[in-house]
Amino acid sequence: MIPEIGHFALSLALLLTVVQVVLPLWGVARGNAAWMALSRPAALGQALFVLVAFACLMWSFYANDFSVRYVVQHSNTALPWAYRLAAVWGGHEGSILLWLLILSGWTLAVALYSRHLELSMLARILAIMGLVSIGFLLFILFTSNPFDRLFPAALNGDDLNPQLQDPGLILHPPLLYMGYVGMAVPFGFAMAALLAGKLDAAWARWTRPWATTSWCFLTLGIALGSAWAYYELGWGGWWFWDPVENASLMPWLVGAALLHSLAVTEKRGTFKMWTVLLAIVAFSLSLLGTFLVRSGVLTSVHAFATDPKRGIFILLFLGIVVGGSLVLFALKASQVGIGSRFAAVSRESMLLGNNVLLMVAAGSVMLGTLYPLLIDALGMGKLSVGPPYFNAVFVPLMAPALFLMGVGPIARWQRADAGDLARRLRWALVVSLAAALVTPWIAGRWSALTGFGYFLAFWIFTSAAVNLWGRLAKRPRREWWRILRVQPGSYYGMLVAHVGMGVLVVGVTTVSSYEVERDVVMRPSETAAAAGYAFRLDSISQRPGPNYIADRAVISVFRNDRRIAILTPERRIYTAARSANPMTEASIDTGVTRDLYVALGDALDGGAWIVRIYVKPFVSWIWGGGILMALGGGLAVLDRRYRRRVKQAPAHEAPPMAAPPPPAYQGARSGVSHRVET
Amino acid sequence: MKPRTKRSLIVLGGLASLGLATMLVLDAFRSNLVFYFSPSEVAADAVPSGERFRLGGVVAEGSLRREGQTLRVSFGVTDGARTVPVHYEGLLPDMFREGKGVVTQGVMGAGGVFIADQVLAKHDENYMPPEAAQALEDARLAASAGVIEAGVVREGTP
16 A cells, blocks of 8 residues: 555656646746746645655565565565665665655755745746656656565565665765755756846856755765775775766766856856856766666666666656757857956966866766777677776876865956965965975875875965965954954855865875785784784684674784774675675774774685785875865855845845955955955 | 967967877876677687786686685686686685676786786676676577687687
């Protein structure tokens, strides 16, 4: 009964979404406000019914309803209840339903939090997002129905893929999807603005918080996925240039370009076309990511579907979305005016440089990801593009972008003085160069690439400090606190996100330059040394878990004859799985400056075991950087600027504090050179 | 310098660096393509010598040997028609088993032994990497295509 309710709720959601698209658009064309106003309740209804469907599926998993095929395929009575619930998105059908749930959630959020938008604009935005929803609803109902019954019902389920039985499964897919699907909002805004022929600073200001929010979720989702792969796969890697990872990195890169381009459009009225194009590309890449990951064209733990109908449906849908939006773009682009001009050295030019670099990086990732698929599809053989390609391309492309990250935020809009910039940044340059030389020397081994990595990281840190100092230097000390307090949230958001990037660079540089990896054969009470640490295998014993049996090693780690950690890597055999494949469960002692990582390999004759030992300096900084970037985005979203009424003239608005507003609060098109923007 | 000259210089500079970037990207791309071959193709000497490539198929039943208590292992990768011996030193992935699909990456060593530095079998137990599935399919087709083709393959090997 419950699964039928879920199925029925999806059908009703489809009906309501059609209403959400058709009638308001008709109302826009006819100038009928009552019809336009239908979009809000329709979006609410859609979200409600999709939520009902999702809850029904969750219930089927929770109650172990093995008459539902999807539940049989991905669950088991022995599975702990938290994983039973998360198993909802452990397979193809449920993930697509999660996609849809999040899309209808974002649509509802737009409907609720856009009271300042004109009704016709809101109707257009919700209609565009509704079109995307319709695509996914049709996809679920016709090719991937999670509520399909199995007759006769199974006695027990096949179990969830053991690699997915991890807290990461509970968080990683929802976060990543929040990011992917969130890109539908800027896409909807851009399409609506194109339809209306109205791309102005207000449009950019409305779009910014949505784009930033979804980019933050994407950042967190990618960081969490990377951390999960790091501790789950037992290979100690944090990024494999796997097509599935690339599929999430591409919208992230384009999303980052979009955030920066939106800033220019809001502040200066320039880059409008480019911004719209980025919004289209970012969402298209999100869809492409879904296609790559879910269609089964890729060999990976993420690939579920084997039904070619599904792949073709997604491909068709992708073609319609990309093709349709690009056609609309081409038709309407000529109506969009060009914004104010800017000089070769200005914040605009540097943000343009950042955009070009990010896009070229995204393009080169795309080349490496899609080329093997293309060659395969054409029947020209099978090949793969190795990580060396991505490293060789990505590093030189990102390096200038990171350098610009230090200069851009200090440069003035419209026209900046190169000499003045050089003067203000000279100390940052000196400190960064010194750090590039000294840090590797302290760490023990110098190489040009390592030094360069540290240079870029310190360049980001020091130039952020110069930026902050620039606001305080000419003021008396007693005013500092007040000045710091009135800086807008988006300013701090920018600083925090950039520093987060620097933290990430420190982590990547250090771990790739100084990590130590050893595969050793150990017997109990034997000791292996790595990077100044001694690892002693104390014992190995069998230990039962809730739905598995594990061989568990106890390994003591010593430094200078003092025990600093006890690690317990396991090799688990999941009893419910169809065949008894062992799963490696690494054990990690996480620290700020280093991770000690141990994974258990095969048992050999005579009580010996293969043990993989890693010492990974600063690896946690990689994820720390990701969290800082997301935090920076969050600070920017909470900026007061986005919460005030748009129709009021900005100059009349009194800030909540007694202090006069900083220059950034003036109108976006006033032509004044600002110092405060992000 | 006139603003217009300046602007065209900037545009030229931009185009030049974009061209340079493209060149670097394509160069890195070309030198990092790793082709995939099946055991039959390896046996037929279809692989350019000295080149890194991927070898895919199924781990031959009863072929897995470990060299004493070391990390060195050897096993055979088969597509049903031909089997290529593989040497590897390191931890085998969780999903590695005899009779299951596998993809290895490395170079051909002396005596027709494939020296792998990477072994990929990270999928669930019912999942066959498409490369491995393709190899089995090709070998099956080749076997049913008749004696002539098989004869050609045999000619290439002593």
